[in-house]
Amino acid sequence: MPRPxxxxxxxxxxxHNLGVVSHQLNSISSQNNRKRPFVWAVIxxxxxxxxxxxxxxxxxxxxxxxxxxxxxxxQCRELGxxxxxxxxxxxxxxxxxxxxxxxxxDATLHCAEQLLMxxxxxxxxxxxxxxxxxxxxxxxxxxxxxxxxxxEHALRLRQQGKLAQMGKMTHFAQADEVSPYTDxxxxxxQRVTHQISGPDSVCNSAATLTxxxxxxxxxxxxxxxxxxxxxxxxxxxxxxxxxxxxxxPSMTLRSELISVRRVETGEGxxxxxxxxxxxxxxxxxxxxxxxDGYPRHATTGTPVVVSGVRTRLLGRVSMDMLAVDLTGVSxxxxxxxxxxxxxxxxxxxxxxxxxGTIGYELLCAVAPRVARIVVESELKKDGQ
Ligand SMILES: Cc1ncc(COP(=O)(O)O)c(C=O)c1O
Numbered sequence: 001m002p003r004p005x006x007x008x009x010x011x012x013x014x015x016h017n018l019g020v021v022s023h024q025l026n027s028i029s030s031q032n033n034r035k036r037p038f039v040w041a042v043i044x045x046x047x048x049x050x051x052x053x054x055x056x057x058x059x060x061x062x063x064x065x066x067x068x069x070x071x072x073x074x075q076c077r078e079l080g081x082x083x084x085x086x087x088x089x090x091x092x093x094x095x096x097x098x099x100x101x102x103x104x105x106d107a108t109l110h111c112a113e114q115l116l117m118x119x120x121x122x123x124x125x126x127x128x129x130x131x132x133x134x135x136x137x138x139x140x141x142x143x144x145x146x147x148x149x150x151x152e153h154a155l156r157l158r159q160q161g162k163l164a165q166m167g168k169m170t171h172f173a174q175a176d177e178v179s180p181y182t183d184x185x186x187x188x189x190q191r192v193t194h195q196i197s198g199p200d201s202v203c204n205s206a207a208t209l210t211x212x213x214x215x216x217x218x219x220x221x222x223x224x225x226x227x228x229x230x231x232x233x234x235x236x237x238x239x240x241x242x243x244x245x246x247x248x249p250s251m252t253l254r255s256e257l258i259s260v261r262r263v264e265t266g267e268g269x270x271x272x273x274x275x276x277x278x279x280x281x282x283x284x285x286x287x288x289x290x291x292d293g294y295p296r297h298a299t300t301g302t303p304v305v306v307s308g309v310r311t312r313l314l315g316r317v318s319m320d321m322l323a324v325d326l327t328g329v330s331x332x333x334x335x336x337x338x339x340x341x342x343x344x345x346x347x348x349x350x351x352x353x354x355x356g357t358i359g360y361e362l363l364c365a366v367a368p369r370v371a372r373i374v375v376e377s378e379l380k381k382d383g384q
Pocket of ligand 1: 042088171204205206226229236
């Protein structure tokens with residue numbers, strides 16, 4: 001018998017979440033009498049832990065896919081994806097450029113070194129590229145003062161037949177919060193790029209789901225948004241949960257009780273005895289630990305569902321196991337189902353918060369040893 005821990009990936013939920021984004025883009029665009037932005041579904045980091053092949057199937061209605069690993073991009077092409085692919089960090093070395101040509105990958109160009117690599121590489125086919133402006137994230141992109149020169153350089157590369165379509169992009173540092181910084185970044189973007197024609201791409205999930213951001217860009221050029229985390233059912237916001245946005249969990253981490261024990265008053269549970277019973281209680285041991293990707297920093301009280309009852313984690317998470325409070329679970333027994341996060345369990349965001357991290361990290365961190373189960377289509381309800 002395999003260890004009873006699984007991560008179920010729901011393709012219908014992934015499709016549903018893309019639908020939430022598309023629906024909002026469609027309705028707000030038509031209310032404002034403008035063209036709807038195109039959507040690059042961001043599938044980097046193995047589609048936020050969901051598997052590239054699953055993402056390619058679930059996001060077949062996206063206008064494009066965005067990622068940063070060449071092998072993942074090649075996998076998308078081999079799986080039959082024919083739409084645009086944007087590489088969010090661009091190429092890393094000159095030899096990558098031939099693969100960009102061969103697999104028709106669009107490059108992000110964020111630094112002078114990449115422009116030079118392209119200049120010095122013999123190209124057979126021009127690449128589409130987005131020139132990235134750093135509007136204040138201080139991560140990737142040309143400084144505002146350097147952007148016009150970088151754009152001119154890219155135009156020369158286009159004349160030399162190395163570039164085809166050229167667009168502009170940036171990335172927000174605080175779109176997940178209520179912060180004036182997004183407006184500040186937007187005004188830098190507009191100041192630097194307003195006289196440069198070509199597609200724009202500025203929005204991650206949080207900005208995509210904040211229509212004022214993409215509505216503030218002129219409608220004269222096509223706009224591409226780049227939602228990632230919201231497609232996987234986790235909130236992009238610090239102030240709003242996923243359910244209230246209409247998102248569905250796309251990954252459910254399940255396991256089972258592998259031991260049930262009574263703990264007496266004053267006894268401790270697990271490493272460091274971090275939890276001490278204040279009265280006699282039943283404790284369950286779950287086959288899930290940090291080597292499965294469950295966060296070790298989750299503390300006593302982190303929500304978990306056992307046999308349909310919402311209860312809590314107790315003490316420190318071990319490498320392969322964790323302990324849960326069975327108070328309120330009737331007749332607890334080895335084999336009882338446990339939902340660590342996802343459908344019928346706590347949200348991944350609740351677990352992340354209790355561990356001092358974000359849903360992104362948990363989804364990406366589920367270990368290869370956890371068996372994946374893929375749900376292809378909506379499960380039929382009884383009698384249907
Ligand atoms: C350049 C870029 N665009 C889009 C995204 C998607 O962001 P999110 O998952 O917050 O929607 C990311 C993720 O970090 C990114 O780096």
